[in-house]
Amino acid sequence: MSKQNFSRRNFIGLSSFAGIGLALSSHPLEAGTLSGTNAKKFKMGLIGCGNRSKTLIDALNSVPDIELTALCDSLPHKMAQRAKLIKTGVKPKFVNSFSELLNMNELDAICVVTPNDTHKGIVIAALEAGKHVFCEKPMALTVSDCNEMIAATERTGKALQIGTQRRHSGVYKNLVEIVRTKPVGTILQSSLFDFRGDWRVPEADEYLAGVKYWRLDQRRSGGVVYEMGNHIIDVNNWVFDSEPVSVCSMQGVNNFTLRKRDSSDHSGVLVYYANGALMNYGGNVYNYGSVALDTFFFTGGTVQIGNGSINVGYGSPAGFPKPADLPKPEKLSMSGNNPEGDGVVEQFKHFALVMEGKEKSYPDGYIARQAVQIMEGSVRSAIARRVIDVRELG
Numbered sequence: 001m002s003k004q005n006f007s008r009r010n011f012i013g014l015s016s017f018a019g020i021g022l023a024l025s026s027h028p029l030e031a032g033t034l035s036g037t038n039a040k041k042f043k044m045g046l047i048g049c050g051n052r053s054k055t056l057i058d059a060l061n062s063v064p065d066i067e068l069t070a071l072c073d074s075l076p077h078k079m080a081q082r083a084k085l086i087k088t089g090v091k092p093k094f095v096n097s098f099s100e101l102l103n104m105n106e107l108d109a110i111c112v113v114t115p116n117d118t119h120k121g122i123v124i125a126a127l128e129a130g131k132h133v134f135c136e137k138p139m140a141l142t143v144s145d146c147n148e149m150i151a152a153t154e155r156t157g158k159a160l161q162i163g164t165q166r167r168h169s170g171v172y173k174n175l176v177e178i179v180r181t182k183p184v185g186t187i188l189q190s191s192l193f194d195f196r197g198d199w200r201v202p203e204a205d206e207y208l209a210g211v212k213y214w215r216l217d218q219r220r221s222g223g224v225v226y227e228m229g230n231h232i233i234d235v236n237n238w239v240f241d242s243e244p245v246s247v248c249s250m251q252g253v254n255n256f257t258l259r260k261r262d263s264s265d266h267s268g269v270l271v272y273y274a275n276g277a278l279m280n281y282g283g284n285v286y287n288y289g290s291v292a293l294d295t296f297f298f299t300g301g302t303v304q305i306g307n308g309s310i311n312v313g314y315g316s317p318a319g320f321p322k323p324a325d326l327p328k329p330e331k332l333s334m335s336g337n338n339p340e341g342d343g344v345v346e347q348f349k350h351f352a353l354v355m356e357g358k359e360k361s362y363p364d365g366y367i368a369r370q371a372v373q374i375m376e377g378s379v380r381s382a383i384a385r386r387v388i389d390v391r392e393l394g
């Protein structure tokens with residue numbers, strides 16, 4: 001571990017940092033019809049018109065039953081930029097404040113696309129205002145925040161769905177179908193690795209002014225495991241079909257060229273599950289783009305996903321008798337080569353069915369909380385330098 005790894009002081013306040021800046025700039029209202037399409041069933045307001053909202057707005061254009069009718073952001077120009085991406089229905093209203101968004105009676109749902117530390121406060125306020133909520137991953141930074149969010153859905157009877165879109169991706173549904181139906185045996189272990197290299201270091205003037213991009217702030221983003229690992233950790237929970245029990249991790253800031261940050265830039269995480277299987281996750285944010293395959297080891301086979309295909313191999317360890325009918329290895333093309341893009345439209349189509357009362361939220365708060373158990377456990381383990389029992393997290 002490098003000298004830049006987290007101190008306890010850095011971590012204190014992670015959960016209490018969930019306060020939200022609700023005072024937003026004012027902006028003139030927009031009105032009028034865009035393409036004259038028939039009214040959709042559900043009206044949604046989106047808060048957080050940053051980078052991720054581009055993908056979500058693009059996806060919502062293809063969802064017949066949800067209409068984005070309001071946008072909210074602390075930065076007025078972001079609302080104006082994102083409004084241009086909405087292709088159907090009425091022109092969205094730009095609202096002055098989050099509380100104004102929640103007061104819009106015509107809205108059935110709120111889509112939360114703000115930084116990680118704001119999710120809990122915004123989601124609970126939206127549920128309390130009688131809105132269904134779609135919230136981007138991670139659900140929250142701590143398990144206790146997740147518990148409060150789940151309690152709010154139960155109290156209000158409103159739906160909460162979390163944006164780990166791989167649950168709706170053809171690629172990952174295919175992976176889970178394979179591990180459930182092919183004769184690979186019982187899950188033993190996984191080896192997962194992901195990376196990216198585009199987290200922005202603040203521009204020179206921002207840095208001098210003390211403005212820190214939220215992803216570079218440990219207490220706002222949770223670091224590399226929350227921002228990147230959340231997706232594959234969620235898939236691992238799905239594949240393993242078991243509960244995480246204990247978590248052990250080392251992580252911190254190591255890349256000296258990315259020093260203008262205190263959120264972890266690399267991590268190694270080991271998780272022991274109730275069924276005895278072991279997850280081994282690693283991630284970094286300083287890679288330039290080489291390929292990493294995710295591998296799942298079973299008693300009678302190995303399944304690998306990545307680089308455009310899912311490979312399934314069958315066999316027993318040396319010295320064990322090989323079944324006479326051992327299947328040949330299989331290489332299955334992934335239905336898409338972009339796991340992040342895949343599943344985004346489908347997650348909103350599912351959310352529309354949830355609002356209609358025809359489906360349950362998926363993934364819901366309980367599923368999403370399992371990933372937070374691992375992510376929070378990993379940060380606490382790295383700080384305390386010991387194994388964390390997930391029951392400690394509430």
Ligand SMILES: NC(=O)c1ccc[n+]([C@@H]2O[C@H](COP(=O)([O-])OP(=O)(O)OC[C@H]3O[C@@H](n4cnc5c(N)ncnc54)[C@H](O)[C@@H]3O)[C@@H](O)[C@H]2O)c1
Nearest residue numbers: 020021048049050051052053073074113114115116136137
């Ligand atoms: N599912 C995925 O694959 C995926 C991909 C990228 C990001 N995300 C998640 O989406 C969220 C947003 O990420 P991003 O990359 O768009 O970040 P971003 O910084 O580009 O955008 C965040 C936006 O929220 C606005 N904002 C912040 N606080 C606000 C508040 N209190 N009220 C109103 N507006 C506020 C900011 O002005 C900014 O425009 C994060 O939680 C991130 O983890 C998910």
